[in-house]
Each structure stands twice: as structure tokens, then as C-alpha cells.
Amino acid sequence: xxxxPLHTIVASLMLLLMIPAARxxxxxxxxxxxxxxxxxxxxxxxxxPSEIFAVLDKLGNPNWKAQLREGxxxxxxxxxxxxxxxxxVIAEGFVAVESEDSERVKEIGRQVLTLAEAINVRKxxxxxxxxxxxxxxxxxxxxVRSEFDGALQDVRAAMDELNDHDLSQLVSLGGWLRGxxxxxxxxxxxFSKDGAELLHQPELxxxxxxxxxxxxxxxxxxxxVSHIRDxxxxxxxxxxxxxxxxxxxxxxxxxxLTREVNGQIVSGGNKS
Amino acid sequence: xxxxxxxxxxxxxxxxxxxVLLMCSVVPAQxxxxxxxxxxxxxxxxxxxxxxxxxxxxxxxxxxLGVHDKKAVSIQLFKGNTYWFLxxxxxxxxxxxxxxxxxxxxxxxGESWQKGRFAGARINPKSTGTYFAIVQILKSPEExxxxxxxxxxx
Numbered sequence: 001x002x003x004x005p006l007h008t009i010v011a012s013l014m015l016l017l018m019i020p021a022a023r024x025x026x027x028x029x030x031x032x033x034x035x036x037x038x039x040x041x042x043x044x045x046x047x048x049p050s051e052i053f054a055v056l057d058k059l060g061n062p063n064w065k066a067q068l069r070e071g072x073x074x075x076x077x078x079x080x081x082x083x084x085x086x087x088x089v090i091a092e093g094f095v096a097v098e099s100e101d102s103e104r105v106k107e108i109g110r111q112v113l114t115l116a117e118a119i120n121v122r123k124x125x126x127x128x129x130x131x132x133x134x135x136x137x138x139x140x141x142x143x144v145r146s147e148f149d150g151a152l153q154d155v156r157a158a159m160d161e162l163n164d165h166d167l168s169q170l171v172s173l174g175g176w177l178r179g180x181x182x183x184x185x186x187x188x189x190x191f192s193k194d195g196a197e198l199l200h201q202p203e204l205x206x207x208x209x210x211x212x213x214x215x216x217x218x219x220x221x222x223x224x225v226s227h228i229r230d231x232x233x234x235x236x237x238x239x240x241x242x243x244x245x246x247x248x249x250x251x252x253x254x255x256x257l258t259r260e261v262n263g264q265i266v267s268g269g270n271k272s
Numbered sequence: 273x274x275x276x277x278x279x280x281x282x283x284x285x286x287x288x289x290x291x292v293l294l295m296c297s298v299v300p301a302q303x304x305x306x307x308x309x310x311x312x313x314x315x316x317x318x319x320x321x322x323x324x325x326x327x328x329x330x331x332x333x334x335x336x337l338g339v340h341d342k343k344a345v346s347i348q349l350f351k352g353n354t355y356w357f358l359x360x361x362x363x364x365x366x367x368x369x370x371x372x373x374x375x376x377x378x379x380x381x382g383e384s385w386q387k388g389r390f391a392g393a394r395i396n397p398k399s400t401g402t403y404f405a406i407v408q409i410l411k412s413p414e415e416x417x418x419x420x421x422x423x424x425x426x
Binding site: 025027028029030031032033036043044045046047048050051052054055058059142145146149150152153154194197198199200201202203204 | 327329330331333342343344345346347348350351352353367369371373375377378379384386391399400401402404406410423425426
């Protein structure tokens with residue numbers, strides 16, 4: 001029982017002692033985001049494809065195998081395209097994990113290594129690629145997913161160390177483009193508002209556009225990079241709409257745009 | 273965006289990390305205050321969530337801030353996932369916080385906690401879009417305090 005005066009005093013003292021600690025971290029219910037100057041806002045965190053794929057799995061039972069891309073990729077001579085392709089192939093790895101295709105996962109692990117070598121960051125992913133193979137053999141899909149995420153970060157970190165920041169951004173962009181192609185394909189096949197809402201990524205699209213804008217003039221004028229910027233500017237207004245406003249036609253438009261540009265990343269096409 | 277230590281990949285690695293952290297705890301003075309150390313602490317904070325099935329991203333974000341300074345990290349979140357954001361510093365005696373706001377500036381986290389040099393916030397986004405993790409140093413014995421933020425999803 002806590003009825004005695006002593007208990008009341010002790011309880012009051014305890015409450016008083018707790019107040020400063022509680023006051024230390026009571027977040028305001030509302031903030032003014034414009035109070036944060038540019039220097040106080042970190043660049044956008046780019047999600048990995050599996051963050052989106054995890055939601056698609058909850059919404060239904062996507063046919064992941066149907067999303068897998070056929071064939072092997074050839075290493076381009078153009079470093080920009082190689083960086084885009086590397087991100088694209090890593091994203092493909094996430095699709096192979098979803099479809100639980102261990103042979104395809106291992107093949108993609110080898111492709112990652114080959115492409116990484118072409119842009120001098122092979123060393124950074126050797127261990128990852130071996131681990132991808134081991135975990136695919138063990139059908140440890142959560143582990144493989146983690147290794148692809150790690151490979152993506154490792155190659156980017158290695159490129160940043162080599163002062164290849166622009167190429168590092170292209171790796172992320174290549175991954176996002178392939179992830180978006182797959183997302184739109186699945187959403188189109190079983191259209192739902194919840195699925196379409198996953199495309200509501202306005203800040204991310206603007207971020208990639210800004211990234212290209214800040215690249216060296218030589219890279220910015222690269223025909224493929226320039227074409228991707230055009231594509232982003234077509235996608236931007238669509239994904240800028242509120243999630244519930246993205247129609248099946250919008251989804252198809254984004255799918256067609258990303259599919260075409262990913263085709264160029266993989267095979268070169270006539271724009272480069 | 274800054275990319276830091278991204279080597280954790282399994283429970284074994286987490287255990288190894290704990291071993292390293294244990295060794296660090298017996299070092300009498302903090303000789304090298306770096307963001308990388310803070311990243312290790314942030315991953316330590318993420319461990320319980322990893323055990324609950326959250327996939328912890330290999331990317332980490334960080335820097336240094338003065339006491340009461342805030343920074344916003346913009347993030348794309350997807351409705352249908354649950355996210356935990358974990359923040360930490362290697363500065364002993366410091367405390368910090370992380371809270372999640374939507375693009376209108378409304379506090380939208382489901383829960384949050386703060387324990388000394390560690391802090392966490394959970395969100396189940398009601399819609400897909402841009403969110404902001406607002407990080408802050410609440411107190412610190414140092415003028416500038418390094419911090420790191422990681423997140424997990426499931």
C-alpha cells in the first residue's frame with residue numbers, strides 16, 4: 001500500500017527525478033521542415049529492391065520467376081554503362097532471391113564480380129560474391145539478400161574511395177531502374193491501389209535527377225546518362241502524384257520507360 | 273550520402289562485433305572518436321531487431337553534431353513494411369534521440385525509446401512516400417558528438 005506520507009514523499013521525489021529525463025526527449029508533434037537548411041538535411045536514403053519486394057510479397061504471391069531476365073550480360077567498355085549495369089545486375093540478384101533460384105543467384109554473383117573488376121572494385125566484393133554462392137547453395141535466402149545489399153554498399157564505398165562518386169551514384173541508379181521495372185511489371189499484372197502506391201517516390205526521383213545534374217559535364221553528356229535523365233523527368237510527375245492517384249496506365253508508362261532504358265543498359269542500344 | 277562500415281552479414285558477424293565491443297569497453301580512454309565507432313554501436317542497437325526478423329540495411333548514415341543540434345535524414349519508406357531506426361554514438365555520457373516525421377512535418381512514429389548513447393524509433397508508414405528521421409544530440413561532454421543511424425525493415 002502507498003498511503004503513508006513517507007511513501008507519498010518518496011513517490012513525489014521519484015517523479016521529480018524522472019521529469020528531467022523525460023523532458024530531455026519529448027519530440028514535438030509537429031515540426032517545420034523548412035527550418036532545416038540544406039546543410040542540415042542528408043541526401044535521400046536509397047532503398048534496396050528487397051524493401052519494396054517485401055511489401056509485394058505481403059500484397060500477394062508474385063510470380064518472381066517470370067521477372068527474371070534471361071541470359072548473361074556482357075561487360076561494356078563504357079564505364080558509366082558498366083556502373084549502371086552493375087547496379088542493375090545486383091537488383092536482378094534480389095529478384096533471383098525472391099524466386100529462390102539458387103543457380104541464377106550464383107550466376108549473378110559471378111556477373112557482379114566480373115563487372116566490379118571492369119571498374120576496379122573487384123577486391124571489394126570478392127568475399128561477398130563467395131558468400132552469395134555459399135548461401136545460395138544453403139538456400140539461406142535472407143543471408144543472400146543481405147550479401148547483395150552488402151555488395152551494393154561495398155562497391156559504392158570502394159568507388160567513393162577512388163573518388164568515383166559519380167559512378168557510385170550510377171550504381172544506385174541502375175539498381176533503382178531495374179527494381180522499378182520489376183515493381184511495375186508485378187503491379188501491372190495484379191493492379192491494386194496498394195501496389196501502385198509503392199511507386200510514390202517523388203523525392204527519390206528528384207534526387208537521382210539532381211545527382212546527374214551534379215555530375216561532370218562529360219558524364220552528364222554521356223548519351224545513356226542523358227537519356228536516363230530524360231526518363232527520370234518523365235517519371236517524376238507520375239510518381240509525384242499521391243499514391244492513390246497512380247493509375248494502371250501510369251504504371252504501364254513507368255514500366256515501358258524503365259524497361260526500355262534497362263534494355264539499353266544491358267545491351268548498349270543505339271543511344272550510346 | 274556517406275557510406276561507412278558495411279561488413280555485417282550474419283549472426284556470426286554480430287557476435288564478432290559484440291566481442292570487439294567488449295574488448296573496446298575495457299580500454300580506459302576513448303582515444304579515437306570516429307563515426308565508424310558510432311556505426312558499430314548503432315549495429316549493436318539493431319541486434320535485437322535483427323533477432324526479431326528485421327533485415328538491417330548495410331548502409332549507415334552519420335556525422336557529428338553539437339549539443340541540441342538537429343539533422344534531418346530523408347528516407348523513402350513503403351506502406352506495408354515496419355521500420356526500426358537505430359541511432360548511437362560512441363561518446364560516453366552523451367545521449368541522443370531519433371524521431372520520424374512525414375513530409376508535412378507531423379510526428380508519425382509508432383514508438384520510440386532513448387537510453388543514453390542509444391535511441392530508436394519504429395514506424396509502420398500509413399502511406400508510401402518521403403519521411404524524415406530527425407536526429408539530435410540531447411547532451412554530451414564533447415563539443416561535437418559523432419553519431420550514426422542505421423535502419424531495419426520487415
